[in-house]
Amino acid sequence: MHASNQVAQRRSTTFPLDVLIIDGDKGFTRNCVKTIESSAYTVVGANTAQAGLAVAETSHPRVVIVDWNTPGGNGLEILKSLAEREPTAVPVVVTANATVDAAVEAMKHGAFDFLAKPVDSEKLLETVRRGLDLSSLRKEAAGAEAETDASKKYDLLLQGLDVLGEAYSMGIEKKQLLDELTFLENEAKYHAESLGQIKKKERVILDIRNDLAEVDAILRKYDFQKNSLIQVLLDVQESFRWLPRHILNWISGRLNIPIREIYVIANFYEAFSLAPRGRHTIHVCTGTACHVRGASETLTRISSTLGIAAGETDKDQEFTLETVHCIGCCALAPVVQIDKQYYRDPSKKELEKIIKTLKQEKEEPCLA
Amino acid sequence: MSRLKKPADLKKLKKEAVARRGAKKTWLAVCTGTGCRAYGAEPLADSFEGEIARRGIADTVGVRRTGCHGFCERGPLVVIQPEDTCYLGAKPKNVPDIIDRLTTGEGNVEKLLYLDEANGERLSRLEQIPFYKHQKRILLENNVLIDPSDILDYIAVGGYSALAKVLAGMAPEDVLKEVTDANLRGRGGGGFPAGWKWETTRDAPEEPKYVIVNADEGDPGAYMDRSILEGNPHSVLEGLIIGAYTIGASQGFIYVRQEYPLARKHAERALDQAREYGLLGRNILGTDFSFDVKIHRGAGAFVSGESSALMCAIEGHVGEPRPKYIHTSEKGLWGKPSCLNNVETWANVPHIINHGAEWFGRMGTEKSKGTKIFSLVGKVKNTGLVEVPMGITLRDIIFKIGGGVPKGKKFKAVQTGGPSGGVIPESLLDLPVDFDELTKVGSMMGSGGMIVMDENTCMVDTARYYTNFLAHESCGKCVPCREGLRQTLEILNRIAAGRGKEGDLALLEELGEFMEAASLCALGQSAPFPVLSTLKYFRKEYEEHIREKRCAAGVCTELIAYVIDQEKCTACGACFRNCPVDAINKSKDKVFTIIQEKCIKCGACYTACPDKFSAVVKVPATTMQKQSAGAATLHETKA
Numbered sequence A: 001m002h003a004s005n006q007v008a009q010r011r012s013t014t015f016p017l018d019v020l021i022i023d024g025d026k027g028f029t030r031n032c033v034k035t036i037e038s039s040a041y042t043v044v045g046a047n048t049a050q051a052g053l054a055v056a057e058t059s060h061p062r063v064v065i066v067d068w069n070t071p072g073g074n075g076l077e078i079l080k081s082l083a084e085r086e087p088t089a090v091p092v093v094v095t096a097n098a099t100v101d102a103a104v105e106a107m108k109h110g111a112f113d114f115l116a117k118p119v120d121s122e123k124l125l126e127t128v129r130r131g132l133d134l135s136s137l138r139k140e141a142a143g144a145e146a147e148t149d150a151s152k153k154y155d156l157l158l159q160g161l162d163v164l165g166e167a168y169s170m171g172i173e174k175k176q177l178l179d180e181l182t183f184l185e186n187e188a189k190y191h192a193e194s195l196g197q198i199k200k201k202e203r204v205i206l207d208i209r210n211d212l213a214e215v216d217a218i219l220r221k222y223d224f225q226k227n228s229l230i231q232v233l234l235d236v237q238e239s240f241r242w243l244p245r246h247i248l249n250w251i252s253g254r255l256n257i258p259i260r261e262i263y264v265i266a267n268f269y270e271a272f273s274l275a276p277r278g279r280h281t282i283h284v285c286t287g288t289a290c291h292v293r294g295a296s297e298t299l300t301r302i303s304s305t306l307g308i309a310a311g312e313t314d315k316d317q318e319f320t321l322e323t324v325h326c327i328g329c330c331a332l333a334p335v336v337q338i339d340k341q342y343y344r345d346p347s348k349k350e351l352e353k354i355i356k357t358l359k360q361e362k363e364e365p366c367l368a
Numbered sequence B: 001m002s003r004l005k006k007p008a009d010l011k012k013l014k015k016e017a018v019a020r021r022g023a024k025k026t027w028l029a030v031c032t033g034t035g036c037r038a039y040g041a042e043p044l045a046d047s048f049e050g051e052i053a054r055r056g057i058a059d060t061v062g063v064r065r066t067g068c069h070g071f072c073e074r075g076p077l078v079v080i081q082p083e084d085t086c087y088l089g090a091k092p093k094n095v096p097d098i099i100d101r102l103t104t105g106e107g108n109v110e111k112l113l114y115l116d117e118a119n120g121e122r123l124s125r126l127e128q129i130p131f132y133k134h135q136k137r138i139l140l141e142n143n144v145l146i147d148p149s150d151i152l153d154y155i156a157v158g159g160y161s162a163l164a165k166v167l168a169g170m171a172p173e174d175v176l177k178e179v180t181d182a183n184l185r186g187r188g189g190g191g192f193p194a195g196w197k198w199e200t201t202r203d204a205p206e207e208p209k210y211v212i213v214n215a216d217e218g219d220p221g222a223y224m225d226r227s228i229l230e231g232n233p234h235s236v237l238e239g240l241i242i243g244a245y246t247i248g249a250s251q252g253f254i255y256v257r258q259e260y261p262l263a264r265k266h267a268e269r270a271l272d273q274a275r276e277y278g279l280l281g282r283n284i285l286g287t288d289f290s291f292d293v294k295i296h297r298g299a300g301a302f303v304s305g306e307s308s309a310l311m312c313a314i315e316g317h318v319g320e321p322r323p324k325y326i327h328t329s330e331k332g333l334w335g336k337p338s339c340l341n342n343v344e345t346w347a348n349v350p351h352i353i354n355h356g357a358e359w360f361g362r363m364g365t366e367k368s369k370g371t372k373i374f375s376l377v378g379k380v381k382n383t384g385l386v387e388v389p390m391g392i393t394l395r396d397i398i399f400k401i402g403g404g405v406p407k408g409k410k411f412k413a414v415q416t417g418g419p420s421g422g423v424i425p426e427s428l429l430d431l432p433v434d435f436d437e438l439t440k441v442g443s444m445m446g447s448g449g450m451i452v453m454d455e456n457t458c459m460v461d462t463a464r465y466y467t468n469f470l471a472h473e474s475c476g477k478c479v480p481c482r483e484g485l486r487q488t489l490e491i492l493n494r495i496a497a498g499r500g501k502e503g504d505l506a507l508l509e510e511l512g513e514f515m516e517a518a519s520l521c522a523l524g525q526s527a528p529f530p531v532l533s534t535l536k537y538f539r540k541e542y543e544e545h546i547r548e549k550r551c552a553a554g555v556c557t558e559l560i561a562y563v564i565d566q567e568k569c570t571a572c573g574a575c576f577r578n579c580p581v582d583a584i585n586k587s588k589d590k591v592f593t594i595i596q597e598k599c600i601k602c603g604a605c606y607t608a609c610p611d612k613f614s615a616v617v618k619v620p621a622t623t624m625q626k627q628s629a630g631a632a633t634l635h636e637t638k639a
């Protein structure tokens, strides 16, 4: 009933509050407040359990000093409700008639320390300091939890928005409410964004880890033999459609071959590509048999149909156009190889049809 | 059936394999080589199988997916055995008809048989078809008969009997003598006697020794190695195992280019199966001889087919040639004696062992024995793989087997030996084909690419094409090859663009001599041959390019222009739709014209214009420059 009076002792409104004292003994309370304030902490004293818990709820104290025999509810009750409502607050119990039983009971219910009255000011401050440290740790832990569970938080925020929105529609048109709403909205966006970024990073890391596991499987096939480098690179080229740098570095380490040497080989052979290739590769044969039967015209036709020149990949990374010197199908000259299928000089119409069907396919066709 | 424990066990296995094949009365051999696959041979084979199952005749009729039969031009090919009825270009829709005839025994599906244009007669049997009739198929014969992924098929037709014969009682010296007496010469390029090479490696003091199959087949326009490895991989493997036994090698390699995934797959499977039957691996056929083989994929570099470069690549390095003061047969892979032979060379070995050197020597010319497979491609009617005895004339190959030049065009030249070879003009068509004769006329046997060229092939362009290829493929290690090729290419580009100078031809010859003499490996040494041989036989064409700025074949784009004959054009619009750069417009007279300034001379309109109109024509570019009005005045210039 006189809660407001006692709460009046509250000096500072900065929150969260550093220390809350709940003790029926007004003199003791006042002394403690003075001592603690002198060390530049924010502190509030309350003389009844109800008043104390009310303060705790609004100003989230970091350390709560509780008299074991507070009027209006004994210390144990207070500890229980604190644990429920303010789980990060660090409770400290004080008592005039300290017994071992009481101390054990208090500790069991989460008290961080147990002080016997009279409490000397050094001891009090020391306890408060340690209590505050612990509270920071607890907050951090809780924060970390909240962050890893950002999606939950995001949901919560959305719920909050709903509630506020409801309140707003009910006619509570306070500017404060609107501000709160914008604030929460921004907060929600921020979290969603960082969640997205975290997820993205996670994906990249996971992808790389999978890539390297795949490369390791290839290397294992060749017993990690140095002289199998070209075979390994061929397999990598086949699965990844190019030779990404992180993989070459990995191979360099695994086979103990200088990266320079790997690049020399990758540049020397036609089969390797140091830039991503399209999902589909179109090889136009310009071998002799195909050349005398007009392969250059075939090449122009394909290149104009696709809109890319030989050696290029389109910007959607669908198709890579390449020339090749004989694919051993000379009797059908001029020959075009699209993925694993061979075609005899496809006309523009045929090409367009093939390209269309390939674009529709999600996965590469798996022909023999 | 498990491992064969002694050479004699093979006979028993063969009997079983033959019985298994005989269980069905009729076999449909569907070619599923790479060429026929492009025509849709796989779905065709599927529908044969489906139809046979549907009719419940699977007990008597079987489908066998084989490797390349050779007549790639007319695929997909189906041969019905044992009658040897040969169907060309069959489609799934023909399947019920084919099976009908088969079950009722009422004749053949006439329209799928070969049509002899001379007398309008349909020829049903494979050996009647001129393309096959004039061949002598020893290495390719089994391609029509066996499923390459089934070792029992190979054994049924006598496979591995040569190996069994060797292991049952021939000393390595005896095998060596047989191969040397047969005078088997390398089919991969140079024609070096295989026996000598084997002996050098065998006698080299160091151990271990290696044997290697060269299946890099870098020569554009040649694909016989691919077809052997795809269609009959065990024949190569058997030859290799016999070679390893003779030479004393315990490890072998097959170097196959990565552009040939099917060849690799079949070779891999062959290795697995051979191991399973005890024909490869530890204690082959129960003897003391152990030998195994690994497959190494080439990553696409022509020069890596050269012996020292190839071995570098197997070691995992960049495949560049090294100076060969000491041959690879003495110091090759990891510095150890290594015998490298071409696919076709190895595949000959089992036949020599089975039939003897004397039999082998009966085929061919004095110094080139046996048969050779050529890939007959380019401007020839019957493109495909042909196996002929050495000594047959070029004319027989191109006209009797190949059916001559299509579309009534005139034959101009034939190119052999790939980028290291040269062109041979019509006047030399009666030349017997063997290693030495081809070299004499400035070309070479090479790996067996035979590219036929007609009047629409330009010789300057051909030389430029090969030079460009080689300049791209030169590893750049030695100056004569690298710079020689670059300069040669520059001169040829100039000539092709109509900016040739007097004296260019002499310069080309000088450069050629220099490269031939001073290059490190055979790539550089033989690089000038395409230029020198075209210069030798077609000098006039070069001179026309230089003096008259004219490309008679209509190939060198900067010397020609495309125009539309306004009188022939029916305004169908095909050219208009196919032009990639929108250089074609409707003119006042409602027909089409080409805007010369925009034209990139890709020839799309020329191909697109239907044959019955043939309204797009090639004219010398010089006539266009003189006429500012362009197409409208075409008829005046022609007249």
Ligand SMILES: Cc1cc2nc3c(=O)[nH]c(=O)nc-3n(C[C@H](O)[C@H](O)[C@H](O)COP(=O)(O)O)c2cc1C
Residues within 6 Å of the ligand: B185, B186, B187, B188, B189, B190, B191, B192, B194, B214, B215, B216, B217, B218, B219, B302, B303, B304, B305, B306, B307, B308, B340, B341, B342, B343, B345, B346, B447, B521, B522, B523
């Ligand atoms: C640049 C160059 C490329 C070659 N490419 C091949 C090839 O692709 N396949 C091949 O069998 N031989 C090729 N050779 C020839 C090989 O060096 C070697 O002579 C041959 O494989 C030996 O086998 P053979 O005696 O059975 O012919 C090439 C040679 C050079 C100089």
Ligand code: SF4
Residues within 6 Å of the ligand: B303, B321, B473, B474, B475, B476, B477, B478, B479, B481, B482, B519, B520, B521, B522, B523, B524, B525
């Ligand atoms: S001749 Fe050409 S390919 Fe051969 S080593 Fe010299 S530069 Fe390399």
Ligand code: SF4
Residues within 6 Å of the ligand: B564, B568, B569, B570, B571, B572, B573, B574, B575, B576, B592, B608, B609, B610, B613, B614, B615, B616
């Ligand atoms: S394709 Fe031939 S006929 Fe048709 S519009 Fe073009 S030039 Fe005329």
Ligand code: FES
Residues within 6 Å of the ligand: A285, A286, A287, A288, A289, A290, A291, A325, A326, A327, A328, A329, A330, A331, A333, A334, A335, B220, B221, B222
């Ligand atoms: S030259 Fe084109 S496939 Fe051989």
